[in-house]
Amino acid sequence: MKVFVTGATGFVGRHILARLKEAGHFVSVLVRPGSEKKLPFMEGLGLVTGDITDPSVWAQSLKGVDAVIHLVGIIREFPAYGITFEKLHFEATRYIVESAETANVKRFIHMSANGAQPNGVSEYQTTKWRAEKLVTESSMAWTIFRPSVIFGNAGDGMEFTAEIAKVISMAPIMPVFGDGKYILEPVAVEDVANCFVRALTKSSAGNKIFHLGCGTPVTYNEVVQIIGKAIGKIKTSTVKVPFGLVKPVVATFEKIKKFPVTVDQLNILKAGNICPEHDFMDMFNIEPVEFTYGNLRHLTRIKKKRRG
Secondary structure (H helix, E strand, O other): OEEEEEOOOOOHHHHHHHHHHHOEEEEEEEOOOOOOOHOOOOEEEEEEEOOOOOOOHHHHHHHHOOOOEOOOOOOOOEEHEEEEEHHHHHHHHHHHHHHHHHHOOEEEEEEOOOOOOOOOOOHHHHHHHHHHHHHHHOOEEEEEEEEEOOOOOOOOOOOHHHHHHHHHHOOOOOEEOOOOOEEEEEEEHHHHHHHHHHHHHOOOOOOOOEEEEEOEEEEHHHHHHHHHHHHHOOOOEEEEEEEHHHHHHHHOOOOOOOOOOOOHHHHHHHHOOOOOOOOOOHHHHOOOOOOOOOOOOOHHHHHHHHOO
16 A cells, blocks of 8 residues: 655654554655654655645645645644644645645545544644544545554653653652543554554545544652662652642743643643544554553663662
């Protein structure tokens, strides 16, 4: 199958490319100029250089393509740099959907997010839902995936367990926003990648939305302890920081690029992130990787740094 992938240089994208290669698909990827070095490999890939918001550059590359896997997305905005949820969730999806329809692409696999809804607790969720509507109203056979928070080996990229592990490894006490009882359902990146690739040839997955989670929800307090164990701590000391105290501080500094959190992210965290169904397990023959410290081997390098 000829597959066109957007967002291939990201955390999930690099894992999906590897699975596509294993499955023997012919793959083209859209990358921004200079981002080719972020790809996990180059051999066998059709390289299309351009910006997702400028289809005049890449739309012709969709001719003869059987399926599109659309992964472009961001977890925070930087409006000063033109990086917004509206632009990279909604507008980018509109460009790729319209271009794919024009090129007579038959299959469209879309990355959304658990919690996507018309009036989400964050603009992130709302724009993800609006992008979904573009996909579901298209003429293509589509499949939408809504993963919970994703964990796994991101290399030098950003991944939530690694970010938490860095704080635990450096600070004597780990700050926890609120009571830490909000519930998450982390899903392994390899499970997400397998779902995307298997959906390409699974006709029964057409025109369906699947939520992706590990099936064993944990509180944020438990997440912190699991990550702590993964880097060699028997118990991680924590301190509770009320949301009411931290939000004004975050609102003041969130526009600074290196500031680690935004109000939008706090709202999502507080609301929790568990899946309402797990139909993907049967549909794609997936037995999810459990979120345990033994399955966080990608944190070994952080463990070594802490001991050093």
